Amino acid sequence: MEKARKHSRKRDAILQCICGTTTHPSAEWVYAQLKSDIPDLSLGTVYRNIGMFREEGKICSVGVVNGLERYDGNTVPHVHFICESCGAVLDVDAIEVPLTLRKAAESATGGRVSGCSLSFSGLCRNCESSDSSLHKINTTK
Amino acid sequence: MEKARKHSRKRDAILQCICGTTTHPSAEWVYAQLKSDIPDLSLGTVYRNIGMFREEGKICSVGVVNGLERYDGNTVPHVHFICESCGAVLDVDAIEVPLTLRKAAESATGGRVSGCSLSFSGLCRNCESSDSSLHKINTTK
DNA sequence: TTCGTTGCAAACATTTTGCAGTTTC
DNA sequence: GAAACTGCAAAATGTTTGCAACGAA
Numbered sequence: 001m002e003k004a005r006k007h008s009r010k011r012d013a014i015l016q017c018i019c020g021t022t023t024h025p026s027a028e029w030v031y032a033q034l035k036s037d038i039p040d041l042s043l044g045t046v047y048r049n050i051g052m053f054r055e056e057g058k059i060c061s062v063g064v065v066n067g068l069e070r071y072d073g074n075t076v077p078h079v080h081f082i083c084e085s086c087g088a089v090l091d092v093d094a095i096e097v098p099l100t101l102r103k104a105a106e107s108a109t110g111g112r113v114s115g116c117s118l119s120f121s122g123l124c125r126n127c128e129s130s131d132s133s134l135h136k137i138n139t140t141k
Numbered sequence: 142m143e144k145a146r147k148h149s150r151k152r153d154a155i156l157q158c159i160c161g162t163t164t165h166p167s168a169e170w171v172y173a174q175l176k177s178d179i180p181d182l183s184l185g186t187v188y189r190n191i192g193m194f195r196e197e198g199k200i201c202s203v204g205v206v207n208g209l210e211r212y213d214g215n216t217v218p219h220v221h222f223i224c225e226s227c228g229a230v231l232d233v234d235a236i237e238v239p240l241t242l243r244k245a246a247e248s249a250t251g252g253r254v255s256g257c258s259l260s261f262s263g264l265c266r267n268c269e270s271s272d273s274s275l276h277k278i279n280t281t282k
Numbered sequence: 283t284t285c286g287t288t289g290c291a292a293a294c295a296t297t298t299t300g301c302a303g304t305t306t307c
Numbered sequence: 308g309a310a311a312c313t314g315c316a317a318a319a320t321g322t323t324t325g326c327a328a329c330g331a332a
Contacts, residue, residue: 063204063205064204064205079242079246081246081249081250081252081254083252084255090250090252092245092246092249092250093249094245094246094249095242095245095246095249097259098239101220101236101259102261104233104235104236105220105222105233105235105236105261106263108222108233108234108235108236109222109231109233109261109265109266110265110266111222111224111231111263111264111265111266111268111269112263112264112269113222113261113262113263114225114262114263114264115261115262115263116259116260116261116262117258117259117260117262118238118242118257118258118259119257119258120243120246120250120254120256120257121254121255121256121257121258122247122252122253122254122255122256123252123253123255124250124251124252125250125251125252127252128252128253
């Protein structure tokens with residue numbers, strides 16, 4: 001039996017924060033972003049609500065970048081580019097994973113494919129054009 | 142100045158363990174695997190050596206699955222299938238990411254692409270053929 | 283004998299969770 | 308008023324690190 005869900009302002013704000021950006025934020029980023037507007041927000045609440053959104057399919061995970069899980073309010077499958085230097089996650093909307101590949105994967109493994117993720121890694125425009133060693137901004141971990 | 146590297150039996154064993162399997166193991170798995178043969182092995186050593194292998198390009202990461210980083214002794218880029226139920230990571234050698242996609246990603250982002258990772262998710266053959274709810278083996282986390 | 287390697291345990295960073303108080307319905 | 312939601316802090320988890328002992332060159 002599922003739990004009834006009540007409305008919550010903080011939940012709304014968290015979802016809006018994730019869906020209103022293309023930065024593919026981490027929980028910490030969302031928290032920092034909202035903290036000024038909602039001073040009594042706690043990080044645990046951000047994590048709890050992110051968990052709900054994921055179960056409900058409202059957001060999805062882009063994976064772990066530099067030790068931080070990154071989320072995406074755009075649940076339509078699409079390709080990403082991850083900068084190895086600054087940790088930025090960019091959308092690459094121009095590309096799609098060919099359906100034939102998915103079919104081929106199913107027949108090759110004998111399993112059922114329900115999703116796929118294609119991501120390129122390298123240096124983003126900003127990091128490439130500058131001395132890469134000076135721009136390890138989000139590499140912190 | 143780089144550090145001179147000395148020979149080490151434990152290091153050999155760890156690398157062999159990773160390269161001698163297609164399970165795409167986690168550090169913990171490697172540790173458990175070797176512990177019976179090398180009783181005085183410690184988990185920290187496994188992590189330390191995995192770090193070295195990565196720097197040297199001898200192994201690479203497949204990503205984080207259920208909170209555990211998984212490694213691959215096969216550094217030739219290839220496609221993976223990740224079972225959402227049991228956490229198994231399988232190779233899908235039949236498929237390759239078309240070179241055209243990489244080029245397209247570079248021109249779309251303006252950055253430099255140095256690697257790419259394509260992975261499908263879903264239910265592997267074993268988990269699909271049985272009641273999936275009874276087979277959440279590695280979902281532990 | 284030198285210096286890299288290791289075990290051990292403590293430290294870390296991220297995420298989860300228990301509980302008491304608060305908000306929503 | 309019942310049940311979900313939240314802050315807080317503690318716990319859990321996976322990984323890293325400092326240090327003294329150990330092992331390879």
